[in-house]
Amino acid sequence: MVKVSCSVRKAEEIVKSYLDMERLCGQCRSNLNRALKLLSAIRSGRARLGDLEGLLTLINRLHLSCHCGQGKRVAPEVMAILRENRDDFVVHIENRVCPASECSQLVLAPCQATCPAGIDIPNYVALVGEGRYAEALQLILEDVPLPGVLGRICEHPCERACRRGEVDAPVSICALKRLAYDRVRELRNKINLFSPRPVRKSGKKVAVVGSGPAGLSCAYFLARRGYSVTIFEAMPEPGGMLAYGIPPYRLPRDVLRDEIARIQALGVEIRLNSPVNGENGIARLLEEYAAVFLGTGAWKGSIPMPNHNLYDGVMDGVTFLRLVNQSLLEGSGRPAVEVGGKKVVVVGGGNVAIDAARVARRLGAHEVRIIYRRSRQEMPALDEEIEAAEREGIILDYLISPTGLGGSGRRLQYIECIRNMLSEPDATGRRWPVPVKNSEFKLEADMVIFAVGQKPDLSFLSGGADPVQVQVSRDRIVVNPDTMETSLPGVFAGGDAVTGPASAIKAIAAGKRAAAAIDAYLRGEKPSAAIKYPVKRKVAVLMQTTAREKSCSRAHTFDNQYLPEKQETFEEVMKGLEPETAALEAARCLRCDLCIACGKCADTCRKVGAEAIQLGYVEGGEGQLTDFERPAARCIGCGSCSVNCPTGAITLKDEGGFREIRMCGSLMNRVELITCRICGQSFASSRHLDFIRERLKGYPGHLHEAAEICPACLRREWVDQIHGMGFPPADWTELLSRAVEREAPVPVIPELEKDISGRFRVFREEREVMESIRPQVQKIHELVGELSTVIHAPERSTLEAGRVLNMITGIAEQMNLLALNASLEAVRIGGQGREVAALMGEIQELASRSARVATEIGIFIQKVKQETSPVAGNGNSAAGENLVFTLETRQQFNIIVQHVENVVRQVGRVASLAVEIGTGHEETVSAEEKTA
Template identity: 45%
Template sequence: MLEILTRITQGKGRDSDIETLLSIAKTVKECSLCGLGQTCPNPVLTTLNYFRDEYDAHIKEKKCPAAVCDALMISPCQHTCPVGINVPKYVAHIAAGEYLQAVETIRERNPFPAICGRICHHPCEGRCRRGELEESVAIRALKRFAADWYFEHVDELPEPEPFPRTRNQKVAIIGAGPCGLSCAYFLAQAGYGVTIFEAMGIGGGMPAVAIPDFRLPREVINSEIDYIVKRGVEIKYNTPLDTKFTIEHLQANGYDAVFIAAGAQKSQVIGIPGESEALAGFHYGLRFLHDAKLGKKVKVGRRVAIIGGGNVALDASRTALRLGAEEVNVYYRRSREEMPVTEVEFDEAVSEGVNVHFLVGPTRITSDEGKVTGLQCIRMKLGEPDDSGRRRPVPVPESEFFAEADTVIAAVGQAADLSFLPPDSALERSRWERLVVDSNSLSTNVAGVFAGGDFVFGAGMIIDAIAGGRRGALAIDKYLRGDRSRVQMYDTRQPGIKEAEKPITEEEGTWEAAFRPEMPMLPIEDRKRSFSETELGLSEEKAGYEAKRCLRCDLET
């Protein structure tokens, strides 16, 4: 068993290893006559039972979710990044004042440095080894600094040119969100002709229509999309797929492959009494943010109640304050630990005056004469974990209470909208109304048709959607080349290959505690009165200081 486990941690695992481990562990446990023999297989059996996905990640994707298997990674931050950005390299470029090279390094894996520099949930920082000394490197903030520098100096830099067209085939992408745009970018980079068909009149997907300007200004999205178009990607706006313009039509018009990246743009229904869009004062979170982002007149009352605890809920709460609400209360049925938002987002919402009530589950939306009057709620406690791994909220008997509100916003999740697919479409769907795809290649049951991102896997983080787009591009490239091998999205350290290093100075050879600089913020009172961006970005001096805090784990031998 030790030999097999060691081989798995070294990236040499085989598909048959899991069954072999189970067989050996069970045999040892059942046949041993001593206590030692009967108990020694327990760690293997237990981890296979509860952490099977981690074994699969190690064997199939050469990924260590905990970022501790050195043989599988170059650095923990790069390994943890869903798209595998060479973080130490671009941080080193910033430290050296080489900002263009930093942006180019980021774009090797991610065509959205400015967007992700603002709204990425930065899992890389959670694995940064500098954090074991004092604080992790501000990787996201450095990404934004480099991207902002690029767009501020874009007129002085060489004009981006289209990637060379080296392949005869062409690919159609459905949806100009982060996943679709990423797939198109990497396919164009691989030499294919790429056209994106977008239903709306603007690109960017959910970030463009649902993430408020105070977190992600529209001009930042436009700049990123403009760069992708200049690299050779064609986007056809106001061109939705429907029963009259289908995937079959695209294939008949000469597209050799189709990638569906339509996103998750439909709000999920809560399913409680009184929930109705016909009520004055009731909104679904995505529609509320969409209308506010596009400048439509959105009316909120004096007291706003928001149901949910994710990004949409907090974005809606902060938007409501800016639209004139005097009191905003967020009701979340779990605790802060289960809340799927970053510390930055949560802290900013609270500092602006949003009240977050944990372990509270709304049970009814009350109304009078067609107008919202409040929420009937019950207090919750956490029980056993559910399928998501989070502890399931359980109602506390006789703990009901009423929360007065004249506006209620439901923000409990998002789902894909498959209505553009004809009822007789050959594409296989799951019982959750999602397309069924191969987890590695993202291929559907229809030859040449692929799908990925939120449209397939449900609403997630933007960096995961970008990773899905890149995986889709790699898979389509393999398909069009006739290569049926697995898609590989991992980088491993190559023995004997090491970046050239200058001699270490006495100053660099010593260590002193150095903490990350605080992100400059718009004053709180100014935030409440406008949709101006709240994070102002690092100065060149602070960015240089922060970049030099990187320990360059990638240079370890």
């Protein structure tokens, strides 16, 4: 048995197991069915937070109203799961995310799951690909306040997790984010870049210490919630490490200032040159502000050489970059650090080391060399930054560790080093540098910059006559991981001051979480567990692409984006993507928010026998190939993949004589539909019929001829030949459009209900099929009542009616697959000439009717929604027509229910006939028994 980790799924399986029991009283069965419905809604992302309380009430009622004893057994089991794992249920409901990734509708795309801030990457990538830059930027701003900054300097862990990397190369997610910001900024006169001011205003004020990415993020999200926020910044320029740690050739200062201006437009006040310490410390802030957030960053560098104070020219990377960037911001024209003509050695392998080396090169250093104790593969700096450093003439030496410094007087002359070799991977897979004996050497250097670590400067916490009691451990502020609150009530912290040096996106994510926690604190509540998880949003747009476009490799390279003429300056050295290139890049996205790589489509296609789907990233394992163009050559258009897709990622559409099958908007195949040579109606794809003909090799020739006749015409011909009489075909369009004044029994169709003798012929196989499909039929009956309720509430009709239509369509697709399997089974076992062929055609016709009737219901629902919408001019609903449409809708659904039951009966008869041909077994029951 598969181990279940999802708490909601555990509760659902427990309820199902008790529902399967025979000895259940009516109260228990009713309550368990309602509980199952609520759990199903939670697992599919359709529930609201109030439904969780409703579920708790229902389980309590189950325990109290039980008459059979089973309810008293199941209620404690489910209640224990609800109480012990309440947070999992909340995340399912509020974020529409399953933490265990076991609810197919609530599985995050790997890119969004890996993004610390939980940006809705699949949707904004598609919007950028469609050229809808303003919409894409607005979507990004839901999760981060600095898209232009992140589009240039983010470490993009999302790209490392991108499933497309298993095919060729990851989607350039970060570059697409930058393009969305850049394009909207260019059109600022036409499009409002700034977010609107919050509608709700709170009387409470919050102080934020530090204007780095964590502080700006916290202020941004608090301001959007309606709080008055003031940021206290010690430096003369806002931005924290974004302004003083990252060189302008990577992050232009006009971009950073523009992003900060958007945050200020929300009403956030930024006080520069305002350090928080001494008498103006946190205690003073708490007198005026309801809460305080500490986002002071990590500004202290580290030099691991004990004798570094003996020589001039030895610095840490953080200080070096801060001094240079400060002089650039002030525009003094004189470098804060004299580097010209010197040999500079930078120690380290992160982005700070690369930045320090490239800055030294731009300041006129004679030679710049980076030494790193591991190999290139283990270097933590971004690949593009390493490549740019190499392009700019910086020397990179690997497997070297510094051991000392040497020189004459105060003048530094060399750095002592030793060579390393890497150990075998440890339990975490990491390889450690091991010194090589007798490999010591000296490396000539006039200046050495150590970029090997940094830590927060927390001296402001201990200053003043009465220092605040904020707990600190290992030079970091200690916070409650669930609330982000420090040991001092009302004081919160996040970013590098809590975690140590990390990326900008992690600091932004910390500020976002802290804002949610502060909001809950000021409302007197406990922060929801949902703040730890991203929000899975609905699909905004699907790019309509071809298989060839999907197959393209990455549309741009480093050489396309790097500007060599800028490498001697501090101007931006990497240009953004062109819109045409971005569209090609966005088309490569696999839309993992829809396709969860469950592999059911490939398995189904293989079982059918077409083997048209070949997706290596879905199949898993090394050496698995991906071929997006393979379905165009091998797909038969049966639609089995679409039926078995649990998320609706694969869609099927018949239009204009062709059938289109798409995966996440990408066209897999477009096949021609065959028209009946008698009635002229399309009824199957040409490839599907060719596939069936291939299966019928060796059978009588007239079976091949019958394949060119639609099932309805073939059935009439068969009835004429077998019984000597015909039955008029059912006009389903007329049935669906028939107006009714009252609810009445749906007329039965004679040829589907009785044979010539007036008795029903029923086999064991038919009863089994009917029993298995009965829950689906019952579900349709429930949906009838639900839709009737919706019509009486027009303001909810759009959402609810669409959901009902989706469920009806899904049931029709399941019937289609059931009919296909029964048909193939009849062909495999049978062989009795036109009888088998006619029944097979009849089943295919009934299955296609199911899909067509679902479409008609969709048209009818749209009509109902239009008729029940507010009347123009007076704002009132068309309430007088509600009852009429309710009755008509119920009548149409009753027709569908009857039709599906007829389909099931015919499926059972085909299966029974196949068995009868092989074994001769049959069973006859009376019409009265059948009706019962």
